Amino acid sequence: MRGKHKWSPVWMLVLTMAVILTACGGNNGDSSTGSSDVKLTMWHWKVAFDPGFKAVADAFKAKTGITVVTQAFTPDDAYRQKLTGAASAGDMPDLYAYWAGPLEGAFDGKALEMGPELEKDAEWKNGFLPSALQGVTVSQANLDTWAADEKSSDWKKERKVGQIYGVPLDVGAFYTIYGNAKLLKEAGLEAKAPATIEDWIDTMNKVKEKSDVPGLVFSAKTFTLYENWFMNFVDYMKNGEESFTNFMNHDEKLSDPNHIHAIKIIEDLAKSGNILPGSVSLDIDPADQAFAQGKATYDIGGTFTYASLVAMGMNPDDIISFRVPAYADSKVPDAKVTPFPLVQMVVTQGGKHQKEALEFVKYLTSEEGQILYANGAFDLPAVKINDTSKLNGSLQAMAGSLSSESNWWSENSAISGKIGQPEWQTFHADMQKVILGNMTAAEAAEDFDKAAAAEKAKAQK
Amino acid sequence: MKNSFSAMARREAAAGYLLVAPAILLFLLIGLFTVLFSIGLSFYHLGQGSLITSAKFAGLDNFQNFLFGRDLNLSRAFKQALVNNLWVLLSTLVVIPIALAIAVMLQRISKGIRLYRTVFLLPMVTSSVAIYYVWQGIYEPEGTLNKLLAAIGLDSLIAVNGWLGELHTALPALIVTVIWGSVPGMMILYFAGLQTVDPHLYEAAEMDGAGAWQKIYRITWPILRPITVICLIMGMNGALQIFDPVWIMTKGGPANATEVVNVLVYQQAFVNGDMGVANAMGWSIFVLTFVLSLISLRILRDKSE
Known part of the structure; x- marks a missing residue:
């Protein structure tokens, strides 16, 4: 019986050759028609982005x-919970999309640190728009915020400046006002960007007077829309870096x-x-629909609003757009x-196919991959596109209107991002009361200052 | 003989336990575990995007934050939400008489009862999500209600920002929707209760000289009392645990005018990512519901028991 299992030298040789050939054949990125039995699972929550992801996946498979395999889970909250549950259970996909930001979706070490990988591949790293990469990189301001937060995990507090756990997939920008050129012309006005806020309000008043159409619509229901798509940038422009920082830190009221x-x-x-x-x-x-129907002259939005309109x-x-x-x-x-990153791609740390997943992310965020993705998803790419003619028309126009260079605003997103803190929920509720005429601006300011002082006192405990 | 009977009973009991064991095991694994896990979590700090392994013991901090003003902003939001829950709770006192009245009316009519029953049960059998969107449409600035008011010349009553968009009308408008949706369930309970009353009892009472009030108090009420207790507890539970109509129609706005505790719990858990506080709030509202239910049971307990 034992003799049956005896390995002959010929079989041993065949097996050894097979192993060697298999090892040589795998992961050859240069081969034009590769073959592999590796199947990566990718999760995301943007149904509209799926055609873009699939276009890149097809090209990647051909290479x-x-x-x-891309899988979309909606709505946002369900996706966030699904990933949190999967991270807790150690059942993560090979890679996944997540809201962009330093340590977002890293789940206390479940994500691969991409910083060293980016350092190893200078071409890949330098391909990103500086402000996009800045938006996913851990900064000192992030560390200070996490250090002061009793709810932050030790893992978060132990991170270092410069670490990156997800690379940007796309970019976008708020602080965009859309105007209805038709309404402006009907009121005998020129359809152009106003020079100042004072001019802008003056234009609204003139249209209101002539055609009784209100000047502005925005989703005043959505927390942080006015605050983070309009107000914080206006305050920064009005008062400069120092005063704006003091305001966000509640050192100014x-x-x-x-x-x-x-x-x-x-x-x-x-x-x-x-x-x-x-x-x-x-x-x-x-709110965008109301604007599109001509119910208001202007709409507060972002670069992504144009496609919706x-x-x-x-x-x-009939659409004009300008910075706030x-x-x-x-x-x-x-x-x-x-532009700042909206979505980032994360690779699961220690995943079964970590290497291949990283390879796919590199391809997805290469110029070639981003063109395929952007055209399929109608989304602005996060990397520099040398030949913009390969992007579809609207994307070309939007990409051209944004500054790709890093500046104080893009480097200090942790400061402007404080707008999401609890005291701003008080601001938001009071803003609604002011709109409805149930509160004056002075009363709202006083109420907010109290809420801000309470949060500051809590943080200092 | 006695021994063999008891042995058989023991065997039957063992077989019974064996049969229900999978269900009990499933409950222990899924039901009880999640309940205990949730209680445990309410005593921990767990930040957004952090795993359960990173949770830090917080003692009673989470409860103190919103119950005793340790976190002024959260505490203020919780109090406002609780007051709104209590307003919704008061709606139960409107729902019960309406449900009872409709049940009595349905019992008395002889023609077209099926049609009436179907009509009155519609809110219960229709998808609640769809219903809330319909109501939202009715309440919009250019919705049916404002148009109706304009058509009959009551322009002064029009809510310019919509009935869900004004501070003083949002909660009442929402409560009307809740009442509309709650009546059928209670109505059918009362209707079923009334069907069990033997008509001969009323005839006998009349022969004994009982008046209308005495018939209601002596015959109808003893049957309807336990149903009322159930309705009250159901209404209380529904009012204190209310979530979906608020989330769909207003998300707690405008300016937190319709915020209820469960919406706050959702926001804490899934928007702010603070599972500790969210669970603590959830358990606090559970305790309140439980205590109020016990009080209701005690007040309406049948004295003959």
Whole structure:
């Protein structure tokens, strides 16, 4: 019986050759038609992005033979919970998309640290828009915030400046005002970007007077939309870096003359009938829809809003867009809006196919991969595209309007990002009351200052 | 003989236990574990994006944060949400008489009862999510309600920002939707209860000289009392645990005017990522519901028991 299992030298040789050939054949990125039995699983939550991911996955398979299966889970909250559960259970996909930001989706060490990989491959690293990569890199301000937060994990607190756990997939920018050129022309006005906020309000008043159309619509229901898509940048332009930082850190008050504009503009617009009635109950899409239907002259949005407006049936010729205007007395009136990463790609640390997953992420964020992705997903790429003619028309226009260079604003997202903290929920609720005429701007400012002081005291405990 | 009977009973009991064992095991694994896990989590700090292994023991901090003002902003939000829950709770006192009245009416009519029953049960059998969107449409600035008011010349009553968009109308408008959705369930309980009353009892009472009030108090009420207790507990539970109509129709706005505790719990857990506080809030509202249910049971307990 034993003799049956005896290995002959010929069989041993065949087996050895097979092993060697298999090892040589795998992961040959240069082969034009690779073959592999590796199947990567990729999770994300953006159904609209799936065609883009699939286009890249198909091209990647043709190059390497590696299959990438994309799975989308919605809505956002369910996706976040699914990933958190998977991370706790150690059942993560090979790679996944997550909201961009330092340590976002890293789940206390479940994500591969990409910093060393980027250092090893200078071409890959230098391909990213500086502001995009900046937005996912751990900064000192991040570390300070986590150190002060009793709920932050020890793992988070132990991170170092410069670490990266996910690379940017796309970019976008807020601080964009869309205007209805048709309404402006009907009111006898020129459809152009106003020079200052004062000019902008003046235009709204003129349209309101002539056609009774309110000046502005935005989703006043959505927390941080006004605060983080408009107000913080306006305050930064008006008061400069130092004062803005002090304001965000609550060393300067909302009721201070320099900062009261943040709520006063809402009061003024509401009192003059320039905020579309019902705005406090509108979500983002219905607010954009109201603008597209000509119910208001202007809409607060981001670079990504343009596609929605066109999809909602608005004639592109009727749309004008410009960066949020600055007050006439602003210290940094020409501040550049830099695109920041919206979504990042994360590779699971110690995953079964970590190497292949990283290879796919590299391809997805290469110029070739990003062109395929951007055109399929109608999303702005996070890397420099040398030949922009390969992008579709609207993407070319949007990409051209953004500054790709890093600046103070893009390097200090941890400061402007404080707008998501609990005291700003008080601001948001009070802003709604001001819109509805149930509170004055002065009362709202006083209430916010109290809430901010309470949060500051809590952080100092 | 006695021994063999008891042996058989023991065998039957063992077989019974064996049969229910999978269900009990499943409950222990899924039901009890999650409940205990949730209780445990309410005593821990767990930040956004952190794993359970990173949770830090917080003692009673999470409870103190919103119950005793340790976190002023959270505490303020919780109090406002709780007050709103109590307003919704008061709606139960409106739902019960309406449900009872409709049940009595349905019992008395003889023609078209099936049609009426179907109509009154519609809110219960229709998808609640769809219903809330319909109500949202009714309450919009250019919705049916405002248009109706304009059509009948009551322009002064029009809510310019929509009925869900004004501070003083949002919660009442939401409560109307809740009442509309709660009536059928309670109505059918009362209707079933009324069906069990033997009509001969009323005839006998009449022959004994009982008036209308005495018939209700002596015959109908003893049957309806336990149903009322159930309705009250159901209403209380529904009011204190309310989430979906608020989330769908207002998300707690405007300016937190319709925020209820469960919406706050959701926001803490899934928007702010603070599972500790979210669980602590969830258990606090559970304790309140439990205590109020016990009080209701005690007040309405049948004195003959």
